Amino acid sequence: MLQGYLQIAIFVVVLVALVKPVGIYLARVFGNERVFLSPALGPIERGAYRLLRVRPEAEGQDWKQYARSLIVFSLLFWVLLYLILRTQGIQPFNPQGFHSGPWDLSFNTTSSFITNTNWQYYGGETTLTYFAQMAGLAVQNFVSAAVGIAVLAALIRGIVSRSGASLGNFWQDMVRIILYVLLPISVVGALFLVSQGVIQNLSHSTVIHTLTGGTQILGQGPVASQEVIKELGTNGGGFFNVNSSFPFENPSGLTNFFEMLLILVIPAGLTYTYGRMVGSQRQGWTIFAAMFALFIAGVVVVYMAEQHGSVAQHAAGLNTHAFHGSTGGNMEGKDQRYGIANTSLWTAITTVTSCGAVNGAFESLTGIGGTVPFANLGLGEVVFGGVGTGLYSMLLYVILAVFIGGLMVGRTPEYLGKKIGAREIKLVSLGVLFTPLATLLSAGAASATELGKRSLYAGITPTGFSENLYAYLSQANNNGSAWAGYTGFVQPHAPGNVGAYGITFADLLGGFVMVTARYAPILFVLAVAGAMAGKKVSPAGLGTMRTDNPTFAFLLVGIVILVGALTFFPAILLGPVSNGLSGSVFR
Amino acid sequence: MSGGLRKDLRTAAIAILAMTVVLGLLYPLAITGISQVVFPGSANGSKVSVDGKVVGSHLIGQEFEGKAWFHSRPSATGYSGNVTFFGNAGPNSAELREEIREEIAAYLKVNKPYDRSLTRADVPVDAVTQSASGVDPDISEANAEIQAHRVAAVRHLPLAKVEDLISQNTDSRSLGVLGEPGVNVLELNIALDQEAPLK
Numbered sequence: 156m157l158q159g160y161l162q163i164a165i166f167v168v169v170l171v172a173l174v175k176p177v178g179i180y181l182a183r184v185f186g187n188e189r190v191f192l193s194p195a196l197g198p199i200e201r202g203a204y205r206l207l208r209v210r211p212e213a214e215g216q217d218w219k220q221y222a223r224s225l226i227v228f229s230l231l232f233w234v235l236l237y238l239i240l241r242t243q244g245i246q247p248f249n250p251q252g253f254h255s256g257p258w259d260l261s262f263n264t265t266s267s268f269i270t271n272t273n274w275q276y277y278g279g280e281t282t283l284t285y286f287a288q289m290a291g292l293a294v295q296n297f298v299s300a301a302v303g304i305a306v307l308a309a310l311i312r313g314i315v316s317r318s319g320a321s322l323g324n325f326w327q328d329m330v331r332i333i334l335y336v337l338l339p340i341s342v343v344g345a346l347f348l349v350s351q352g353v354i355q356n357l358s359h360s361t362v363i364h365t366l367t368g369g370t371q372i373l374g375q376g377p378v379a380s381q382e383v384i385k386e387l388g389t390n391g392g393g394f395f396n397v398n399s400s401f402p403f404e405n406p407s408g409l410t411n412f413f414e415m416l417l418i419l420v421i422p423a424g425l426t427y428t429y430g431r432m433v434g435s436q437r438q439g440w441t442i443f444a445a446m447f448a449l450f451i452a453g454v455v456v457v458y459m460a461e462q463h464g465s466v467a468q469h470a471a472g473l474n475t476h477a478f479h480g481s482t483g484g485n486m487e488g489k490d491q492r493y494g495i496a497n498t499s500l501w502t503a504i505t506t507v508t509s510c511g512a513v514n515g516a517f518e519s520l521t522g523i524g525g526t527v528p529f530a531n532l533g534l535g536e537v538v539f540g541g542v543g544t545g546l547y548s549m550l551l552y553v554i555l556a557v558f559i560g561g562l563m564v565g566r567t568p569e570y571l572g573k574k575i576g577a578r579e580i581k582l583v584s585l586g587v588l589f590t591p592l593a594t595l596l597s598a599g600a601a602s603a604t605e606l607g608k609r610s611l612y613a614g615i616t617p618t619g620f621s622e623n624l625y626a627y628l629s630q631a632n633n634n635g636s637a638w639a640g641y642t643g644f645v646q647p648h649a650p651g652n653v654g655a656y657g658i659t660f661a662d663l664l665g666g667f668v669m670v671t672a673r674y675a676p677i678l679f680v681l682a683v684a685g686a687m688a689g690k691k692v693s694p695a696g697l698g699t700m701r702t703d704n705p706t707f708a709f710l711l712v713g714i715v716i717l718v719g720a721l722t723f724f725p726a727i728l729l730g731p732v733s734n735g736l737s738g739s740v741f742r
Numbered sequence: 743m744s745g746g747l748r749k750d751l752r753t754a755a756i757a758i759l760a761m762t763v764v765l766g767l768l769y770p771l772a773i774t775g776i777s778q779v780v781f782p783g784s785a786n787g788s789k790v791s792v793d794g795k796v797v798g799s800h801l802i803g804q805e806f807e808g809k810a811w812f813h814s815r816p817s818a819t820g821y822s823g824n825v826t827f828f829g830n831a832g833p834n835s836a837e838l839r840e841e842i843r844e845e846i847a848a849y850l851k852v853n854k855p856y857d858r859s860l861t862r863a864d865v866p867v868d869a870v871t872q873s874a875s876g877v878d879p880d881i882s883e884a885n886a887e888i889q890a891h892r893v894a895a896v897r898h899l900p901l902a903k904v905e906d907l908i909s910q911n912t913d914s915r916s917l918g919v920l921g922e923p924g925v926n927v928l929e930l931n932i933a934l935d936q937e938a939p940l941k
Contacts, residue, residue: 162920206760207753220746227747228754235758281825290766297765326753333761338769345773346780352801355777355785360824363789365804366797366931367811373787373799373823379777380770397826400874402801403787407913408921464867465833471842473870474863480884481866482922487838488828490873491815491880492913494922498874515874516828525833618832640830649825740836 156462156477159496163454166415166500173420174443178427184335185308185428187211187327196334203330215321218685221309222678224325225302229269229674232298237265239291240283249284250359251650256282259657260644266666268292270673271299271541273385273392273511273635274626274665276643276657280374280395281650285357292392293381297341300388301332303543306677307425308332310547311432313684314571320688322681336421337388344383344417352406353379360650378403386417389541391511391635399501399514400490411493411514415501418510422539425546433571437703442549445711449538450507453527458499460524460735461485467740485524488516499524506531509541511635517625518618518638522735525621528636529731532628533723534715535590541633547680549715551586553702554579554683556714560700560707569699572692579686586679590631591722593672597664598627598726606660612640616741621730628723630665631672790928792935798928799823803879806931809852809896810940812881812889814927815868816845819876829872845870857891864888880924883912897938907933 183190189197204211216224239246240261244254255261260276267274268291279288305328312322349355358375365371378394382404385392395401405411426446430439462484464475477483484495493501498515505512506528517528531538537549554570558580561568568575601607602623610626613619622641629636643661647654701707777785788800798804803814805821814821818829831838846865854860866884881889886908894904911930914923 165919203760207756209753223747224750224753227750228757231751231754232758235762278826289770290762293770294762294766298761326757329757333765338765341769342773346776349773349777349781349785352784352788354787355774355781357774358786361787361789361796363796363798363823366792366928366935367804367806367808369805371798371802371804371821371823373802374826375787377770377774379785380773395826397828397875401826402799402875402877402879406788406801407916409916412916412920465838467831467833467835467838468842468867468871470839471846472862473842473846473867474865475867478866478884480887481868481882483867485833485871486867486873487831487833487871488874489871490875490878491868491882491924492878492921497921513874516830518828518830518832521833612830613832613835616832616834618834621832638830639828640832734832734834737834740834740839741832 159458159494162496163458163500166412169416170419170423174423174427177420177424178431178439181336181421181424181428182431184331185311185432187331190335192335192339200330200334203334204327207326209324209326211324211327214324216324217320218313218322218681218688221322221325222681225677226674229302232295233265233269236268236291236295237261239287240264243284243287246284246286248286248289248357250357253282253284254652256644256652256655257657259659259662263643263662263666266669267635268295268392269299270633270669271303271388271390271509271544272630272633272669273390274630274637274669275392275635276662278396278646278649279393280376281646282652285376288381288394289377293384296381296384296388296390296392297333297337300337300390300542301329303541304332305329305543306680307543307547310550310680310684311429313688315433316688317692318689320685322684322688337384340387341380341384344387345379347413348379348382348410351410352402353382353410354403355379374403382414383417385512386414386510387421389418389422389508389510391505393512399512405514408492408497411497411501415504418504418508418512419539421542422508422545425543429546435703438571441703441708442553442711444705445708445715446538446549448712449534449715450503453507453531454500454503457502457524457527458496460521461495461499463521465521466734466738470740485519485521488519490515503527503531505636506634507538507540509536509544509632509634511629513636516639517636518622518640522731522733525731526727526735529625529628529723529727530720532632532634533727534719535587536632536634537715537719544633548676551583551680551683552715553711554583555587556707556711557700557702559714560710564700566698566700569693570702572695573687573690579683582679582683582686586676586683587718589675589679590672593668594628594631595726597631597668598624601627601661601664609658610641610643610661612642617730617733624726624730626665627668630669633669633673790932792932797932800926800929801879803877803927806927809892811931812886812893812927812934815878815881816870816872817876818872821877823877826876828874831872842870853888853892856895857888860888879926879928880913881927883923883925886925886930893934897934899938903937904934907937
């Protein structure tokens with residue numbers, strides 16, 4: 156395990172080293188300052204404003220205007236993506252000749268990609284044209300990521316602003332985030348991935364006559380350009396059904412490392428951006444420390460559990476100890492080139508962030524190892540979390556912690572000199588509780604009715620319960636990873652959509668959950684930003700509760716665990732924990 | 743309809759079309775164009791040829807049966823390269839217990855006659871568990887070492903020669919530290935077949 160811990164340590168060191176430079180860069184982008192790419196991209200930025208007919212410097216938006224632009228934009232994009240998914244038969248870049256899948260599946264998939272979830276009932280390589288993957292899904296990988304980051308930028312401006320109601324301009328934020336952050340990194344990253352073996356072409360799948368005279372068909376397509384933004388934007392939707400475990404998406408230990416870094420670099424860097432924008436790096440590092448502690452705890456638990464092996468393996472008499480030339484551990488649903496350590500690390504990374512890309516099969520995780528994804532999602536994707544979404548959700552918890560901490564010591568709750576009033580706390584509570592509520596109601600509805608049963612693969616077992624709970628936990632938190640036995644799409648003649656049909660209940664319920672649990676919190680967050688904007692700042696005194704020291708980080712961790720995990724504790728007990736604590740095999 | 747909403751609708755309509763063109767067509771097509779010129783091998787699937795005939799991809803595992811070949815890891819998908827899915831066997835699945843029992847028995851049955859000291863405790867985990875991708879191109883070094891005895895005997899090669907071929911076709915950790923070493927089964931079998939072709 157030492158070698159595995161060494162790899163994890165290297166990853167952590169590189170990540171922490173990137174926090175400051177990335178954070179500074181993002182702060183300059185948010186602050187509409189010049190960055191090193193400005194000489195090259197400045198003309199394109201100004202051209203974009205002319206095309207959109209916006210004058211950002213003259214058009215600061217209050218929270219309602221910002222929210223309206225965001226909602227209108229997302230709504231129109233929803234319609235466009237749905238149309239793209241419904242018209243596959245007439246599209247270019249369709250060498251396989253795929254037609255569209257069923258309408259209910261398209262509803263789910265559209266909602267999934269608009270909301271940065273990338274939950275996938277479909278298999279990309281067997282159902283979608285290259286056009287739909289490129290011009291439909293990958294576009295959303297950029298756009299939904301930029302929306303999340305933009306909302307965070309607006310919230311920070313609200314927290315900081317001392318006069319006026321402006322939170323910035325939505326259109327300017329979108330243009331700058333895509334142009335200066337997401338697109339340049341994607342171009343460089345995609346080419347790097349291709350150089351390492353990730354495919355990038357528009358060819359028909361290739362029929363191979365294998366060495367021993369068999370036949371094998373290799374899927375092809377524009378994978379690298381989608382792979383890079385899928386990680387960078389914490390989207391997670393695989394070009395291939397088995398996502399980043401497929402060698403054409405993730406061919407080596409190096410690409411695996413690079414892709415893990417892409418997932419975390421923006422969410423981690425944003426904590427530094429935050430400190431810089433509020434004028435105190437300690438504020439940013441305090442939040443980073445709270446996130447980091449929760450993240451590392453998950454990594455260690457999942458790695459130890461996976462290295463131990465599973466109940467079924469031990470019952471079969473398999474030796475799961477490591478020995479010379481073998482990693483040992485639970486290799487079911489894992490590929491050799493990543494091994495136990497890197498699949499475990501990826502599992503923690505993709506579930507603390509709202510990425511959801513996987514490089515191994517979650518349903519085959521050990522019981523205790525599998526508890527970590529549940530717990531991470533149960534915390535509400537605030538441990539680094541999705542790009543932008545993670546920090547804005549965490550800031551709701553920060554305000555909540557300030558309020559609860561203030562009550563405990565009998566002080567008026569203040570955050571960065573601004574009084575936290577009844578309105579802010581109401582909005583924060585709604586923002587914090589909406590997603591858990593959506594999760595439990597939908598997972599409950601699905602497990603209590605016959606309608607949900609059709610989606611199960613593992614039947615009425617703890618694993619089957621896990622499938623169902625995780626499906627709605629993942630969709631409500633806009634994560635997208637899955638206990639993949641659970642399904643809302645049946646495709647008897649893959650590849651292709653001939654004879655395929657959706658499971659309407661699962662598709663529609665999941666789609667509604669993803670959309671509401673994305674946009675309701677966004678509206679609450681923008682409303683909080685609006686309420687904070689322009690508030691008077693009182694100077695910090697002896698009576699002010701500090702929010703930039705280890706005590707506060709500890710309080711924050713406590714509040715996150717209390718609210719997030721305890722909400723789901725009983726449900727998680729019934730699923731993966733039952734698997735982990737029971738020494739027996741089931742049906 | 744208020745003026746603000748009308749303006750948002752117009753801006754959004756232009757934005758979604760422009761973004762679709764730039765991010766959905768220009769970007770991936772430019773990456774495709776550059777990749778096809780600069781990295782044609784990897785952009786098209788790192789294909790491997792024997793005597794000018796493509797027999798597979800360096801990155802995609804394939805099925806090998808019979809005693810004369812190194813065997814890939816078990817696959818849930820029949821080594822499909824275009825219809826992929828996870829096996830989704832749960833950690834407490836009775837079915838999985840039976841499958842692993844059978845895999846262990848089969849592994850011992852085919853390899854033990856060539857290495858009498860082989861016991862159940864020596865069976866490496868990767869040899870009897872399904873990979874995630876279904877096309878894992880690699881096996882562990884321990885797995886290859888065990889199979890080497892059988893392959894060497896069947897092909898009438900010295901064991902040391904086969905072990906050489908194994909080390910030549912092992913992808914070590916990236917940069918010496920990232921990931922796990924894996925023996926590339928297709929490349930190893932190609933090298934093996936060139937060294938001692940089957941009659």
